[in-house]
Amino acid sequence: MTRSTTLEAAAGSSPEPPPAEHRFGLPTATALVVGSVIGTGVFALPAALAVYGPISLVAFVLVTVGALALALTFGALSRRLPGSGGPYVYAREAFGEFAGFLNAWSYWITAWAGNAAIVVAWVGYVEVFWNTGHDTAWSIVIALVGLWIPAAVNLSGLRNTGALQVVTTVLKFVPLLLMATVGLLFVDVDNFGAFNGSGMSAWGAISAASAIALFSYLGIETASVAAGRVADPTRNVGRATVLGTIGCAVVYILGTVTVFGTVPNAALQDSTAPFTDSADAIVGGTWAGQAVAVAAIVSGLGALIGWTLIVAEMPLAAAQDRLFPVQFARTRRGVPAFGIVVSTLLASALTVVSYTSFATVFTTIVLLSVLTAVIPYLFSAAAQLYWLVTRGRSTSPARLARDLGVSALALVFSFWALAGSGYQAVYYGVFCLFLGVPVYIWMKSARHEYGEGPAAEAGTPPVPDQLPLTLGGPLPADVALPEQRPAPLDGSRR
Numbered sequence: 001m002t003r004s005t006t007l008e009a010a011a012g013s014s015p016e017p018p019p020a021e022h023r024f025g026l027p028t029a030t031a032l033v034v035g036s037v038i039g040t041g042v043f044a045l046p047a048a049l050a051v052y053g054p055i056s057l058v059a060f061v062l063v064t065v066g067a068l069a070l071a072l073t074f075g076a077l078s079r080r081l082p083g084s085g086g087p088y089v090y091a092r093e094a095f096g097e098f099a100g101f102l103n104a105w106s107y108w109i110t111a112w113a114g115n116a117a118i119v120v121a122w123v124g125y126v127e128v129f130w131n132t133g134h135d136t137a138w139s140i141v142i143a144l145v146g147l148w149i150p151a152a153v154n155l156s157g158l159r160n161t162g163a164l165q166v167v168t169t170v171l172k173f174v175p176l177l178l179m180a181t182v183g184l185l186f187v188d189v190d191n192f193g194a195f196n197g198s199g200m201s202a203w204g205a206i207s208a209a210s211a212i213a214l215f216s217y218l219g220i221e222t223a224s225v226a227a228g229r230v231a232d233p234t235r236n237v238g239r240a241t242v243l244g245t246i247g248c249a250v251v252y253i254l255g256t257v258t259v260f261g262t263v264p265n266a267a268l269q270d271s272t273a274p275f276t277d278s279a280d281a282i283v284g285g286t287w288a289g290q291a292v293a294v295a296a297i298v299s300g301l302g303a304l305i306g307w308t309l310i311v312a313e314m315p316l317a318a319a320q321d322r323l324f325p326v327q328f329a330r331t332r333r334g335v336p337a338f339g340i341v342v343s344t345l346l347a348s349a350l351t352v353v354s355y356t357s358f359a360t361v362f363t364t365i366v367l368l369s370v371l372t373a374v375i376p377y378l379f380s381a382a383a384q385l386y387w388l389v390t391r392g393r394s395t396s397p398a399r400l401a402r403d404l405g406v407s408a409l410a411l412v413f414s415f416w417a418l419a420g421s422g423y424q425a426v427y428y429g430v431f432c433l434f435l436g437v438p439v440y441i442w443m444k445s446a447r448h449e450y451g452e453g454p455a456a457e458a459g460t461p462p463v464p465d466q467l468p469l470t471l472g473g474p475l476p477a478d479v480a481l482p483e484q485r486p487a488p489l490d491g492s493r494r
Contacts, residue, residue, distance in 0.1 A: 025230075030243050036219030042251075056212075067249070074237075085313075086222075095383065098440065151308050168301060183262065220248075223236075
């Protein structure tokens, strides 16, 4: 009996997909990808990369190639396993439930820690208009408002979330596209500074800059994570992922070139709103920069709305498989309310700690988010390779070679990004990752399970599979049921 079937039996009902009117079409799914990828991170990224100099543009190009390989990999995986959960589901079906749990745990950390990074960059653009002296206490207040407004939007229902996602995506994409095209006409090469200003070797500078640049692409997997909420997911998830990644790549690279070429490197390193400074330098005065700041504020809110949905989506899938506390499976108006509230509380706490303890707030949180995101990316690429090697012989040799090459590139890219995160990020990231091990032990022991099934001591009758869920007893009526997932391709019954 699969976990989905077990959960159905425990609840006494059958899972039903979300109603058609509550599902995202291709435009909204693409907007979810673009809206989650393009937050305020891209608006703050040029300042974070300025310390490395123009060599960081090389890193950006390499990261873009890796991101496209990951996008294609997620598209292929979503066709194989179209249910919600994304990297969690892929790792669980390929490598077992412990791998699935670690991916869900790691991605959950990525999502709420990433929200803290987004809101820190968002505050920089709000302070173009208010708290221009950057008083820390007021910065924290602004950040907390920026975290809880998207939480309230998500708690109001999925329809509001989807509509605002489309609107904010359009409002932020157009100004960025203008900066990435018209702005190129005003580039002055003297503003770029030394090609490698980091003091590191060329490869060291590229690797370090790539870890920061990768943050700007976090979110390419969001359509696969929320695949259960997408209409015709086997077709639309992959298309939305690739289209969204390509669109983001164009505005990212060209927009960063514009900022590098219009703001002197020394000034850019100290900027809290680099795109605003660039617009002011191009047009003169302050009105253009303020317009860009408004676009960045809208962009940040749109990204936070999308990520606040995603931050609870993977724990929801894991809770439905009894690998996360059952409270994460509770839904209200079709959204996982408990997961949204808890994750926003954690993001709020990290934001406060960052403003009071970290010297370089944005970069520190970015590197932590990247590290915890790369782990699910790595497992997803490995899962695709595993399935291609074991089940791909029925496809044509040319297609198999192509798919193997793409997934291998995604895997190598994930290892490279992991290595470039730096010692501090690896220390904090690995520590946070393995904090999940006691949680896993707790969940398994409460279910009286050892390994992949029930524990059986000598002389003790086997424990029934229909165990009541702990942390709340039998499955509550308000817990969302999963969509029926396909059985593992290796024929096992996990």
